[in-house]
Amino acid sequence: MENRALLKERENHILIKESDQTQISCEKPTLAGAVSQRACVFCGSRVVLYPIADAVHLVHGPVGCAAYTWDIRGSLSSGPELHRLSFSTDLSEQEVIHGGEKKLTAALNKLITTYRPKAAFVYSTCIIGIIGDDVDAICKKISNVYGIPVIPVDSVGFQGTKKDGYAAACNALFKIIGTEPVTNIPVCSINILGEFNLAGEAWIIKEYYQKIGITIVSTLTGDGRIDEISRAHGASLNIVQCSGSMMQLAKLMKEKYGTPFLRVSYFGIEDVALSLYNVADFFSDYPEIKENAKKLVYEEITSRSKELDLYKKKLAGKKAAIYVGEAFKAFSLIKSLRSLGMKVVLAGSQTGNTEDYETLRELCDPGTIIIDDANPAELSRFIIEKEADLFIGGVKERPMAMKLGIGFCDHNHERQIPLAGFEGNLNFAKEIASSLCSPVWRFTKKQSGGTK
Amino acid sequence: MKDVTKNACHLCAPLGASLVYKGIQNCVSVLHGSQGCATYIRRYLIGHFREPIDIASSSFTEHTAVFGGQENMIQSIINVINTYSPDVIGVATTCLSETIGDDISMILKEFHKRRGESKTPVILYTSTPSYRGTHVTGFFKTLHDVINQTAIQTEPVDRMINIFSGLFSPAEIRSLKEIAASFSLKTILFPDYSDTLDGGNWNQYHPIPPGGTPIQIINNCGNAQASIDFSFCQKDEISAGQSLFGKFGIPSYRTAYPIGIELCDTFYDTLATLSGMEIPKQFMRERERLIDGYVDAHKYLYGKRAVVFGDENLVFSVSIFLAEIGIDVVCAATGGPKDSLIGLKTKEAFARTDILEDCDYEDVEEWVIHNRADILVGSSRGNKIARNAEIPLIRCGFPIHDRVGAARQNFIGYKGTHNLFDQITNALIEQRQNSMSINYGTM
Known part of the structure; x- marks a missing residue:
């Protein structure tokens, strides 16, 4: 691939450890037409609140937002599984014109009487931000009727970034916290x-x-x-x-x-x-x-160290590129990959802040590309340039990595193998090895004269 | 009107638009709305096709929503040109941009004015708000709009036909092209995402995956002798074939997805008529084998109860095929609009079928719980229903998110039908085998 120039507005969202001393640009609205890997405010709220399993999650708006987020997280429940159902007011053109309040009321009545949930979350999508349904008032009314919390989530898609969606989710949770008495809770x-x-x-x-x-x-x-x-x-x-x-x-x-x-x-x-x-x-x-x-x-460590050593041998010296939603995960992954003898050549996140990127800079080896709110054009370019062997990211990045002829590890919210904790750490090594050590790469050509 | 949609059996129209734009060579699509729309649709399509799919967004902010999306749209087009150097940019609107009343044609006029003499790709656009129609109607509407905006009539080309595809898999599109070629017809198949969404391993990274119908070829649609148009269950106003008939008098054959003997016969006969050729021997042999297969397995199928769900066109054709082999279609369900399955309602074979339109997966599950079914045929989204009911699900259509090979699935034509037939038959045999106390090693 010819090395296409980066978009000018994107240049200061990318830095190379040591050669660039400037501060990275971050926490900005996504550049139009940049093909960002980010989603929207709604997405931020939806992913955070999603695992609450005994609540109804109603997405207020046309059908798309609810349909695309149906059962998208591998969040398990030990009991009820209401969170795995997708509910939408599925607004039609007429309802967009005349307002969706009636439909919202009907939907809440129906869902609460059908499922008897412990609470209901009502997510506002883009359209609601425009047509101005009084979601708060309806939630209050329904909450009074059924005696359960009915919480509006202010997640209008265009009113910020995914991060603002997290904030809306936190506000929603905060409304529930403190509503029950606390007794018999130990100090520790x-x-x-x-x-x-x-x-x-x-x-x-x-x-x-x-x-x-x-x-x-x-x-x-x-x-x-x-x-x-x-x-x-x-x-x-x-x-x-x-x-x-x-x-x-x-x-x-x-x-x-x-x-x-x-x-x-x-x-x-x-x-x-x-x-x-x-x-x-x-x-x-x-x-x-x-x-x-x-x-x-x-x-926990000693019981797994022998097996982990086997993987370390296989993985030593391999180069990884990391692109994650939240920067905190990149910090841990860098340390974790280093402990496996691997090196990180690219580290980026969708929503990191200045402090996060400073931490990343401290953690990374010299020459590492640090990138904020990246897109496929940038990721593919730097993967080739840095000759990465492995990409760690989510489903959207998977086919790109594979077309580039490098291994892939899904560390996003759809994963079905636990990667947290000591047992997760071993699984992580296993996951990486199962991609990097597969014999299939023999038939592919890694790009830009890489080491494979 | 339902109070609430639970586990929707349809997606929104911009997804259909994005799929059509993937069928144009060297094209990038831009969704005019929030960043989330583009990202969600990418993720959903990637889960099915397992190929890189880049979709740009004009990334609305509050400011954009208040003052209009013109500047964002223009900026996104420029950024896409600078990043991808596309031949074509396909713009589709979303509920957000439509509700604030952005006029894409005005915005594009302004863009071209500012762009002046600079080299600029062809820019196509379609209106696909999420509150109108489904991903299926969005697909056909975009197909219609692209043809409407690009087809020109100059000199009619002998033996050339248009095939306006449906929501087929890449393998099915390849198969359609091969079949048409066997009739010595020059074919413009659109949209052709058979390579862009089912590519090989690459020697170098392609920002836009190779493949697709070139825009110059699409322009030429106005010179075809006829159109075969698979928008069978759609309204006339979103039929590309109908549009060309209206504009240039090109006859249009609205054709159902060719699944099963009866519907395949119609399709191959149409090709025979248009080409003036007899149906090539190879297809007649495939047809004979298919009938032989029907006969060999008929006892395993008679009276079995099937529930079919998904894209209305697929549900229509699969239902007719199942009825043809002795399976009772007890429920035919689609998330498509009211009357989209009217073609089934008027047929005797489906007099006792429960036909659900504008339904969701919870309606289908309810139906399965309260009635008996032996097999489900539809998208992988039916897996919860299948698991709860402990009956097999034959994955067919879109999306297939829990198996590999969605792009290679071929269920159309005599040969493709035979694939589907074997899968259904074997699933029923396996179900019976597993439920018996004795482990029979034969059927």
């Missing part, structure tokens, strides 16, 4: 924020905490339940993964309930262990927790 108790129980990852993490003596009040957005969320203000500490999406909620809770928070990540041995230790340190009045944590980390 936490909420898990920003863990979506993809492939059961929240269950793995919960087990760690329980084993070291910590009680989970709510996992909010992973195998989430309204009752638990209502009591979340009773926990002593909020543990925030996926800070890009959930930090706002942690801050709101700190302000209102005084709940302190810690940022963590459950990807890669280093970060999982650190997370457990940091949480244990928070409860330092109970030294047995730290002892338990040490024991757990030791056991």
Whole structure:
């Protein structure tokens, strides 16, 4: 491929560690026509609230937004599975002209009487931002009729980026928190924020905490339940993964309930262990927790080290490109790949902020491309230029990587194999190896005279 | 009118538009609306085709929504030109841009004015708000609009026909082209995404995947002798063949998806008529084999109860095929608009069939729970219904998100029908085999 020039407006969203000393441009609206990998405000809200399994999630607008987000996350539930159904007011042209309030009321009545949910979320899509349905008033009315929270989610697609959708989701959650009394919650108790129980990852993490003596009040957005969320203000500490999406909620809770928070990540041995230790340190009045944590980390690591070593041998020296939604994941992946003997040559995110990109710059090796809100033209160009062997991203990037003749690992929200925790770390190595070590690459041609 | 749509059995119109634009050579589509529309549609199509699919967006902001989308649209076209150097840009609107009242033709006029003498790709556009129609009507409307905007009549070309495709798989499109070529016909098949959405492994990265109908060839549609138009269950106003008939008097053969003996016969007979040739022997042999297959397996099929769902055109044809082999189509369901299955309602064979239009997957599941079915035929979105009812689902149509090979599935023509026939028959045999206490090694 000829090396097409980057779009001028995109140039300062990309930097090379060391050769570029300037600050990266980020947290900007997406450039029109750039073929961004981002979605919209609605998407941000929908993915965060999606795993709440005993609530009805009603998308208010024409059918597309609901249809494309039907059952799109691998978020598992240990009980009800209402979240896996897609509900839409499916507005027609006439309703767009005359207003969708009647339809919304009818839809909520129907859904609540049919499914008896613990709550309902009503997502506003682009059209609602234009036609101005009074969603708040309808939600209030319906909530009074049925005695359950009916929460409007202000997720009008064009009113910001995915990140604003996260904020809308946090605001929605915040309305539920504090609505139930808290009694009998032990001191050593936490909420898990920003863990979506993809492939059961929240269950793995919960087990760690329980084993070291910590009680989970709510996992909010992973195998989430309204009752638990209502009591979340009773926990002593909020543990925030996926800070890009959930930090706002942690801050709101700190302000209102005084709940302190810690940022963590459950990807890669280093970060999982650190997370457990940091949480244990928070409860330092109970030294047995730290002892338990040490024991757990030791056991979890040693029981898998032999198998992990086998993969390390296979993966040593390989080069990876990472493109993720939230920057926090890139931090962990860089460390985790390094521990497998691999090198990261490109790292980017859809919604990172200045602080995130500074952290990325510190973590990366010299020469690494750091990129904000990338598109296929840029990603493919740098993959070729940096001769990456592997791409870590989501479904949208998968065929691009494969056409480029390099391996792929799905680390997005559709994954069905847990990649979090110690067991997830081993799965991660396995996943990468199963792509990189496949004999099929013998028949393909890696581009730009790569090393394969 | 339903109160609420649960697990919709249709997608929105811009998806259909994007699919049509993938069938034009060196074309990039731009959706005029929020960034999410483009990204969601990309993701949905990639899940099915497993190929790179780039779709640009004019990425509305609040400012755009208030002051109109002209500047964003113009900027996105320029950025797409600079990134992709396309021959064609296909613009489709969304619910957002339509509701604020953006006029694409005015915006394009302004763009061309500003662009002046600079080299500019052909820019096509269509109106596809999500609140009107479905991905299927969006597909045919875009096909119609492209032909309407590009076809010109100069000198009629002998033995040349248009084939206006339906929502076929890439393999099916290849098969249509081969069949038409066997009749010594020059064919303009549009939209042809048989390569763009089912490419090989590449030696170099292509920002726009190779393949598709070149725009110059599409221009030539006005010189064809006839059109075969697969918009069988659609209204006339979105039929490309009908449009060419109105404009240039080119006869249009509205043809059902050729699945099963009866519907394939119609299709091959049309080709024979248009070419003045007899049906080539190879197809007659395929037809004989198919009938032989029907006979061999008829006892496994008679009286079995099938539920068919998806794109109205596919549901129509598959239902007729199933009835032909002795399977009772007990429920035929589509997310397509009211009356889109009117063709089935008027046929005797479906007098006792429950025909659901403008329905969703929960309606289909409800139906299956309250009635008995032996097999489901439709998109992979039916997998929940199949799993709960413990009956097989033959994946067919769009989307197929839980299996590989969607792009290679070929269920049309005599040969393609035989594939579908074997899959259905074997699924029913397997179901019976697994349910027996004795493990029979024979049928």
